[in-house]
Amino acid sequence: MPLRVHDTRRREKVDFTTMNPGVVNMYVCGVTVYDLCHLGHARCYLAFDLIHRWLEKSGYDVNYVQNFTDIDDKIINRAIETETDWRELVEQNINSYYRDMDSLNILRADKYPRCTDFVDEMIDITSDLIDKGHAYAAEDGVYFSVESAPEKYGQLTGQSIDAVRSGAGGRVGDSGSGKRDHKDFALWKSAKPGEPTWDSPWGEGRPGWHIECTAMSMDSFGAQFDIHGGGHDLLFPHHEAEIFQGECHTGCSPVVHHWLHNGFVNIDGEKMSKSLGNFWTIRDIVEKVDPLVLRFSLINAHYRSPIDMNEQLLKDAQKNHSRLVDVYKAALELMGVNCPPLPHGDVQSAIPLVRSVGLLEKMAQGFAVAMDDDFNSREACAKVLGALREMSKMLSTLEGDDLGAYAVHCVEWLEDTAGSVLGVLPTREQVLAEPEEDPRKAQIADKVEELIEQRSIARSSKDWAKADAIREELALMGVVVTDTAQGPIWDLV
C-alpha cells in the first residue's frame, strides 16, 4: 500500500514520491516569535510531527527543517511595547516555543534556521531577481513583479491572474507604497527610523517576509524539495510568493513537489482570534489538561479539516486517553518473562487467544493503511481504540503464560502505534511510577481512612444507608471512594 498525500497544488491525493530514493526533504514554515504559541501552532506542528514520524516509520530518512521568523513588524512593535530589546524578545519566545512543543511530545526538527542568519542569501536572491527582470527597486524597497511571471500565478489558490487583474481597481495608489502593481510583494523593505537594519545594495533595510523561506529552504535543500508544509492561511500570499521567487530565481519548477497544508482551529465554533477574546495559548491549556490529552484531542481529526476546540472535545479526549493509559498500564504490569511465543493469529479461530492475536494484527494493518492514506490520524486512532477494547477483554480473561505473552504483545503493539507514531503514550516509567502524593491528601488521610473503615464495617453488615451516608460525607470532603476487588480505594476529585 503506497503512501498517498493530498497535494494542495494538484488539489488531489497523489502517490508520494521523493526526488532521492528513501530521503524526504521537508520544510515547514515556522512561527514568528513575537508571542507565546497558541493552539493553532500546536495543531500545525503536531500535524507535521505526525507526518515526520510516519515518514520515518515508513523507512524514509527525513530531513526536517523548520524556521523561526525572528525579524518582522510584529516583533519590532512588540519589542517597543514591552520595552525589550527585540533580540531578547526573540530568544524568550524561541525558548517558549521549544518548551511548549516539547510538552506536546513533538519531536524536534533537524534544523531551526533563523531568517536573520540568511540576510546575505536573501539579498543575493533579490539581486538576481532584479537582474532577471522579475523584481524592481522602488523608493521604499524592492518588489517582486508578479506580472513578470503570470503563468505562475494562482497555483495554490486557483485564482487566475486575469480575474485578479479585472478586480484590482485602483488600490495601488492608495497604499502609499512603491509597488507598481497591487499584486507585487516586497522582497526588501527600506528602513524606517529606529528599526533594526541591514546594509544592502538598496540601502539600509530588512528583508520582506516571503523571501526568507526561499532562502532558507534553498540553503538546506537546493532548488527543489519534496514537502513544503504550513498552515492553510499561508497558502496566499506566502506560499504563492515562494513559488514566484524560488522558481524565477533558479529556473527549476516545481520548487515543491508536495504542498501540504493543515486546517485551522476554531474555539467553540468561532475562529480563534485575539479580537474575539477566544485566544488559547498552549500554556493555558496545558495547565488544565495533560499535554498528551491535548495532543490526543488534536490528532483525533484529520490534519486538513478544521477542528473545533471546546470542552467536550477535551473531555472525550481525556476519557479515551485514560482508557489508553489504563490498558497500557495493565499490560505492563502483566507482562511475563520468558513466556513461550504466542501462536500465529487467525481471526477465524475458535481459540480466543489465536483469534485475538489475529484481530490485533488486522488492526495494526488498518492503522498503517490509515496513516498511508494522507496521514489519517483519526482513522488510526479508531484502530487503536478498537484494539484497546480487545486487549482489555483478553487481559482480564487470559491466565498464566498466555497472559504474560499476550501482555508483552499488547505493550509492543501500543508502543508501535500510539507510542512511536501517534506520540500519545506516556513512557513506561511515567505509567508505572507511583503517582505523586498530593499534599492535601496527607492532611486528611487519617480522617478518610477512619471513615472508610467505618463504611467497610457498615457494608459488611449490609447497612447500605450508613455506608452511603459515609460516602456522601467523604464526597463533601472532595474525596471519591471506589470499591474494587482489592477493597476500597480513594482519591481526591
Place this chain on the structure above:
RNA sequence: GCACGGAUGUCAGAGCGGCUAUGAGCGGGAUUGCAGAUCCUGAGACCUGAGUUCAAAUCUCAGUCCGUGCUCCA
C-alpha cells in the same frame, strides 16, 4: 464578487461505488448492595433535486446552506 473547502446519527468525526468506522451520550444485559470502572449488546445518519449504475453516503450535474482566503496570521 472571485477562489478553495465542507454539509454523515444527539454530539464529535472517519469512510468516498456493493460489506454502514470510532468515541462521547442514550437504552438493555453481565459484574457490583448501590455508585464507579470494565465487558457484552441495542437504537440511531449519510443537505436537496435530478442523472450515471445491476448497485451510490460514496461518481456527475444543478441548487441550498456553512466555513476559510483574496490585508499580518500556523
